[in-house]
Amino acid sequence: MGVEILALSLTSPASQWERLSSSHQASTRGVIELGNVEVRPLNFKYHCPSPIKYQLPSCSIRASRPTSKTQKSIPYFGAQKEASRLSCHPKRVAVTRYISGWLEPPSLILKKPTEKNYVLRRAVATSKTEDIATTLAIGNEKVGVLLLNLGGPETLEDVQPFLFNLFADPDIIRLPRLFQFLQNPLAQFISVLRAPKSKEGYAAIGGGSPLRRITDAQAEELRKSLCSKNVPAKVYVGMRYWHPFTEEAIEQVIKRDGITMLVVLPLYPQFSISTSGSSLRLLENIFREDEYLVNMQHTVIPSWYQREGYIKAMANLTEKELEKFKCPEKVMIFFSAHGVPLAYVEEAGDPYKAEMEQCVELIMQELEKRGKPNRYTLAYQSRVGPVEWLKPYTDDTIVELGQKGIKSLLAVPISFVSEHIETLEEIDVEYKELALKSGIEEWGRVPALGCEPTFISDLADAVIESLPYVGAMAVSNLEARQSLVPLGSVEELLATYDSQRRSLPPPVTMWEWGWTKSAETWNGRAAMLAVLVLLVWEVTTGEGFLHQWGILPLMH
Ligand SMILES: C=CC1=C(C)c2cc3[nH]c(cc4nc(cc5[nH]c(cc1n2)c(C)c5CCC(=O)O)C(CCC(=O)O)=C4C)c(C)c3C=C
Numbered sequence: 001m002g003v004e005i006l007a008l009s010l011t012s013p014a015s016q017w018e019r020l021s022s023s024h025q026a027s028t029r030g031v032i033e034l035g036n037v038e039v040r041p042l043n044f045k046y047h048c049p050s051p052i053k054y055q056l057p058s059c060s061i062r063a064s065r066p067t068s069k070t071q072k073s074i075p076y077f078g079a080q081k082e083a084s085r086l087s088c089h090p091k092r093v094a095v096t097r098y099i100s101g102w103l104e105p106p107s108l109i110l111k112k113p114t115e116k117n118y119v120l121r122r123a124v125a126t127s128k129t130e131d132i133a134t135t136l137a138i139g140n141e142k143v144g145v146l147l148l149n150l151g152g153p154e155t156l157e158d159v160q161p162f163l164f165n166l167f168a169d170p171d172i173i174r175l176p177r178l179f180q181f182l183q184n185p186l187a188q189f190i191s192v193l194r195a196p197k198s199k200e201g202y203a204a205i206g207g208g209s210p211l212r213r214i215t216d217a218q219a220e221e222l223r224k225s226l227c228s229k230n231v232p233a234k235v236y237v238g239m240r241y242w243h244p245f246t247e248e249a250i251e252q253v254i255k256r257d258g259i260t261m262l263v264v265l266p267l268y269p270q271f272s273i274s275t276s277g278s279s280l281r282l283l284e285n286i287f288r289e290d291e292y293l294v295n296m297q298h299t300v301i302p303s304w305y306q307r308e309g310y311i312k313a314m315a316n317l318t319e320k321e322l323e324k325f326k327c328p329e330k331v332m333i334f335f336s337a338h339g340v341p342l343a344y345v346e347e348a349g350d351p352y353k354a355e356m357e358q359c360v361e362l363i364m365q366e367l368e369k370r371g372k373p374n375r376y377t378l379a380y381q382s383r384v385g386p387v388e389w390l391k392p393y394t395d396d397t398i399v400e401l402g403q404k405g406i407k408s409l410l411a412v413p414i415s416f417v418s419e420h421i422e423t424l425e426e427i428d429v430e431y432k433e434l435a436l437k438s439g440i441e442e443w444g445r446v447p448a449l450g451c452e453p454t455f456i457s458d459l460a461d462a463v464i465e466s467l468p469y470v471g472a473m474a475v476s477n478l479e480a481r482q483s484l485v486p487l488g489s490v491e492e493l494l495a496t497y498d499s500q501r502r503s504l505p506p507p508v509t510m511w512e513w514g515w516t517k518s519a520e521t522w523n524g525r526a527a528m529l530a531v532l533v534l535l536v537w538e539v540t541t542g543e544g545f546l547h548q549w550g551i552l553p554l555m556h
């Protein structure tokens with residue numbers, strides 16, 4: 001866990017259109033420039049506003065798995081943290097290195113606590129639960145937790161504008177710098193094209209996404225769990241692409257409630273540029289120029305797939321579903337993760353694939369410990385568009401497993417902690433049908449975690465463990481503020497991504513003749529290029545199909 005300070009700003013968002021254009025403007029100010037090389041300035045200045053407060057957790061890394069049964073080492077296959085003491089740094093930087101192996105559990109030692117932090121630490125450890133109807137305080141601090149999530153359309157009318165928001169995000173569709181001005185027209189175009197298919201899916205699951213309802217319930221359960229652990233806090237929900245937008249949560253609630261310490265917790269167990277990364281970028285933009293937010297202490301928990309409570313909760317649910325099969329030991333456990341374009345991982349350094357693989361390993365180790373050494377596999381679902389995504393694809397894998405004679409399959413959705421369209425429709429309907437057609441006879445699906453008590457309690461522990469890392473941003477001038485960047489793991493993750501970011505790296509290097517995946521990819525790319533040319537034509541001449549259909553004027 002690293003000290004995390006976000007330097008962020010808010011251009012107040014009256015509507016989704018303003019919201020998106022403001023985030024686009026922010027992206028062109030040069031601090032978080034999305035869509036091309038060198039997104040983040042590399043000459044960060046660190047400020048030492050306060051005396052040394054913490055010794056960061058240190059982890060000793062071992063090359064191999066510990067053999068002693070009595071040893072209490074926690075398996076961390078990925079995100080290992082190495083504390084490094086930089087002499088002039090707001091809170092000492094925790095440098096995250098992504099190395100496979102095992103390490104000792106981090107020890108959290110507060111060294112030379114200041115009065116304020118001492119109060120906090122004591123309060124975390126010993127304070128009595130207060131009645132916290134409106135004001136929540138630890139010592140003099142008002143603690144808030146901001147849950148970040150994707151958001152989903154609540155009605156069928158919401159589908160197209162929701163898709164617009166999603167495709168207008170430069171962390172979802174990357175355009176070369178030259179074409180960045182086309183981000184919104186392209187988002188409009190793709191969202192209009194995709195809306196009918198998406199609407200069918202949402203109609204099949206009751207006419208809208210359950211994501212808001214479930215995330216609100218998780219927020220409430222987390223609040224109760226924190227309270228029961230003597231940490232009164234308010235819990236907020238900030239969605240990336242639909243209501244309640246992150247800006248709404250920040251502006252209307254967190255500022256209005258006078259929160260002084262904020263823990264930012266993306267509800268994605270594994271970090272991806274396209275999910276947690278995108279939300280954290282948005283937060284950066286929101287915080288950057290806002291007087292209140294710049295001075296608010298906060299920390300970020302970037303990913304938590306390796307936490308014991310989460311792994312146990314996943315194993316609990318999987319074990320329960322296994323028991324429903326006629327021969328549980330013969331069931332193949334089929335982890336289906338949300339995919340991302342391959343280039344995110346291979347070109348941009350997204351740790352998503354590595355974290356996903358490690359997560360699956362940890363769940364399987366837990367099941368093995370419980371006497372369930374089932375066979376298992378991991379595949380990636382929900383790809384969109386013409387580029388190559390992480391492989392193997394879920395649909396191809398289901399067909400192959402059927403061909404190999406697998407008869408019982410238990411699907412485990414792994415990238416997300418709520419039911420949503422991709423579990424309720426894609427897995428439960430489409431993949432189940434495909435599996436049965438492919439020769440699989442018995443099909444089961446592990447439910448998403450939702451408000452599972454072990455999971456919620458573990459999230460509460462994650463929040464509590466992060467509190468000593470909450471840091472202050474004691475700078476006042478604008479220039480200084482612009483050079484402030486998130487610290488700790490998020491900084492490193494995004495910086496890796498940013499420094500290596502290229503515009504649309506080619507997903508396929510070899511041309512193949514015939515109707516192949518490669519050909520599909522290139523056909524898709526040719527189509528994208530044609531769309532871009534048409535859009536440029538429309539924007540410059542004011543004539544064309546989009547104007548005729550009345551789509552383009554909507555964007556002005
Ligand atoms: C086009 C690129 C997309 C990337 C990259 C992507 C990554 C990604 N998404 C999730 C989780 C969810 N995505 C959801 C919906 C959704 N996602 C995309 C596209 C990308 N996702 C689209 C077009 C849609 C809309 C639905 C559709 O038309 O298929 C949702 C569903 C929310 C809901 O309404 O229920 C979730 C959840 C993850 C975890 C991820 C990368 C790791």
Ligand SMILES: [Fe+2]
Nearest residue numbers: 150338382422
């Ligand atoms: Fe998605």
